[in-house]
Amino acid sequence: MYVTHAEHSGMFGQHTASSAGHRQQHDNLNPVTQEPLAPSDLITLHYSRKATGELHDPISFKEFSEHSHIVAIVTTGNVFLADSVKGGKDLVSDTSFKKADVITLQNPHGLPTASVSNVVTAAKSEDKTVAKVAAKDPIAKTKAAVPWNVSPYSTGLPGASLTSTSVDPHTQTSQLVWDEEEIMFDDFANPPKGKGKEKDVGRRRAYVRVVTSLGGSLNLELYCEKAPKTCYNFLMLAKAGKYNNCSFHRLVPGFMVSHVTRIYTILVLTWRQIQTGDPTGTGAGGESYWGTPFRDEHDMRNAAKHDSRGVLAMANKGAGTNGSQFYLTFKATPHLDKKHTVFGKLVGGEEVLDALEAIPVKPGTERPSRPVKITEVVIFQDPFEEYKNRQQKLRARKVAAVEGREAAEKAPPTREDETNWFGHKIGLEKSGLGASAGAGVGKYLHIGAATAKAGTKRPAEPLPAAALPDDGKKKRKIGFGNFDGW
Numbered sequence: 001m002y003v004t005h006a007e008h009s010g011m012f013g014q015h016t017a018s019s020a021g022h023r024q025q026h027d028n029l030n031p032v033t034q035e036p037l038a039p040s041d042l043i044t045l046h047y048s049r050k051a052t053g054e055l056h057d058p059i060s061f062k063e064f065s066e067h068s069h070i071v072a073i074v075t076t077g078n079v080f081l082a083d084s085v086k087g088g089k090d091l092v093s094d095t096s097f098k099k100a101d102v103i104t105l106q107n108p109h110g111l112p113t114a115s116v117s118n119v120v121t122a123a124k125s126e127d128k129t130v131a132k133v134a135a136k137d138p139i140a141k142t143k144a145a146v147p148w149n150v151s152p153y154s155t156g157l158p159g160a161s162l163t164s165t166s167v168d169p170h171t172q173t174s175q176l177v178w179d180e181e182e183i184m185f186d187d188f189a190n191p192p193k194g195k196g197k198e199k200d201v202g203r204r205r206a207y208v209r210v211v212t213s214l215g216g217s218l219n220l221e222l223y224c225e226k227a228p229k230t231c232y233n234f235l236m237l238a239k240a241g242k243y244n245n246c247s248f249h250r251l252v253p254g255f256m257v258s259h260v261t262r263i264y265t266i267l268v269l270t271w272r273q274i275q276t277g278d279p280t281g282t283g284a285g286g287e288s289y290w291g292t293p294f295r296d297e298h299d300m301r302n303a304a305k306h307d308s309r310g311v312l313a314m315a316n317k318g319a320g321t322n323g324s325q326f327y328l329t330f331k332a333t334p335h336l337d338k339k340h341t342v343f344g345k346l347v348g349g350e351e352v353l354d355a356l357e358a359i360p361v362k363p364g365t366e367r368p369s370r371p372v373k374i375t376e377v378v379i380f381q382d383p384f385e386e387y388k389n390r391q392q393k394l395r396a397r398k399v400a401a402v403e404g405r406e407a408a409e410k411a412p413p414t415r416e417d418e419t420n421w422f423g424h425k426i427g428l429e430k431s432g433l434g435a436s437a438g439a440g441v442g443k444y445l446h447i448g449a450a451t452a453k454a455g456t457k458r459p460a461e462p463l464p465a466a467a468l469p470d471d472g473k474k475k476r477k478i479g480f481g482n483f484d485g486w
Contacts, residue, residue, distance in 0.1 A: 070104075076095055205225070237288075305342060330353070
């Protein structure tokens, strides 16, 4: 084990563990200072080991673990527990050292900022200056947008750091973010329930045409609702042109081999398929859209089977090793169920499949006697692209609605937003009291105000009942009487 020389700050300087291979991994650059690193810059570390192989402290003979505070002396390279380094002297080699010669190899109980190199701090000073300038800008204080795919669950590190001394302190809450593609795959595998929605399978399937060098094409239907990740991998590789000029490198005609022995007859079921999808043409190459093998989907709830001719499935080298290679069957092969993911079927071009099956193979091999390649893959319908467009528009509408609501809350109230004593908005009543001016006492006020403003004489109105000639009988007045005389 080696560590690199670096400048230190504080009592302990944090050094990065390194070996010859680690130095090559960092292109011969110091991982702390990013300066050229020579073999002479490495420090050899000397660990004490028990007879059973465990590493331990040479002074206290305590074994090292993930909870140990381990340090090393730069001048000697000896490794100790931090409690054994006292008095400024290496007790193994009996040599003196300074505080700056003590480096921390592991400290699960210490804050990571306790031993940051001066060089790293200086390199980040420019970023801090920019951050301070941005902090003064009111625009920079805007709240960061929350991702749409954030999970309500957290990583649990803040809580764990409060109850465990082996976890680095975390003072801020952390959120998990769901993978967008996995959310899309789950939506395809679990379509919404409702009248007619579960029957609309055609919108959740892809349709492609594989053009071959034979002069014909294989029209395929992809089961995006049964094997969403496999179908998405096929479509993305096709869009990237990864299948162009790929050879059909393996051909197993549709027949059954029979071995007769003295006791019984053994029937060997062949694959009965033609395989392609390897850019190298050897059958050992090709990778997935993500660059790494991905999971099988033959164990899903509604997984398709190898139940007919023209079944489209993924080739693999075992469980969870799907890449880019796929095959088409010449006959039902139920023995391949639960081993390979079926993600489509042939819906057109049966004569091309017949022509591929009729090609002879090289003696002793499963390779076609003449080369046959995929010229191109034409995509007619991609439900994943339509799904992404719908989700993007939906999220845009939600963001616009939230922004509009926030803008309305921040806007100062206007005169039109106020209400009068009767509970009516002033903005809706341009004529003073509005609806109340046409009934009750308000009609007289409204008429009087209008005539006074116009400077005209109020028109004559019918005399009230009290002004009519008396018939000789005294009438009793009840209440306040009529307001027509106002």
